[in-house]
Amino acid sequence: MTVLYEFPPTRSNRAKWALEELGVEYEAVKIDLMSGEQNSEAYRAIQPLGAVPALRTGSYLMYESVAIVLQLIDQHDDGKFAPPLGSPERALYYQWCLFAAGELDPATMLVFDNTMRPLEAMRPPGTPHDPNLADKGRRDFAERATILSDALTDQDYLVGDRFSGADIVVGHSCFMALFVGLLDGFPVLNSYCDRLKERPANQRVYG
Ligand SMILES: N[C@@H](CCC(=O)N[C@@H](CS)C(=O)NCC(=O)O)C(=O)O
Structure with missing residues (x-):
């Protein structure tokens, strides 16, 4: 049996969404991040x-949530959610997945950690929020969100204009940003989120 260790609605939702899209049977084991x-x-x-x-x-x-999504798609997909290896679309698929993990998520987390994260959950516990770091996160996020928004202006999905694993990975980054309040002023990204939320598998995870 496949087991997902999770704490919704964190980045574990990215892996859970992939499991749901692919119809993989799994058991979800909650790891309570609040109690340590x-x-x-x-x-x-x-x-x-x-x-x-x-x-x-x-x-x-x-x-690693992105690696889990990519592995699950490689293992269970019949070519629906990942473009062929070596194709130009595959290049973009990798690009956007890494852009989410390496560019979008760190910026969002910088804001989250320095505005919303409970002080007892800071590392180390009690570290105060730093407004300068939160501002840096907002600036970093806005620059990267503009790039993403431009890419989605004339297309519904990131790769080959059909839903792929890249939309699971980047879509989760957008949901995180929405939660932290970073998508105001990005109508294209709000519409992208709305489109992704129409998917039944997404609704089963993000409710
Ligand atoms: N790069 C990792 C990041 C995982 C990560 O930091 N997860 C957060 C939740 S989004 C976590 O478990 N934090 C532990 C904590 O807050 O103590 C991934 O994408 O899986």
Whole structure:
């Protein structure tokens, strides 16, 4: 049985959305980030940084939400959600997935960590919010969101104008940004979120 270690609505939702889109049977095990369960010895043996998600299957254990989405699609997809290896569309597929993990998420998290994260959940606990870091996160996010918005201005989805794993990965980044209040002034990205929310698999995860 496939097991997803999760704490909705964090980045574990990215992996869960992929599982739902692909129709993979799985068990969801909640790791309570609020009570510090992520730092237990038992969970650190699964995810050494004490973060969600992690995924266990009959044959492997892995972490990193974007890697999990890509692996699940490679394993279970029949070509619906990933363009052919080596194709120009595959290049964009990788580009946007890495853009989400390396550019969008860190900017959003900088804002979240320095505005909304409970102080007891800061690392180390009690570290005060830093308004300068929050501002830097807002600036970084706006620059990257403009690039994403331009890419989506004339198309509904990121790659080949059909839904793909890149939309799961980047879509989750957009939902995180929406939650943190960073999508005001980005109507194209708000419409993108609305479009993704119409998918039944998305609704089962994000409700
Ligand atoms: N790059 C990792 C980041 C994972 C991550 O930091 N997850 C957060 C939730 S979004 C977490 O578990 N944080 C642990 C904590 O807040 O103590 C991924 O995409 O899986």
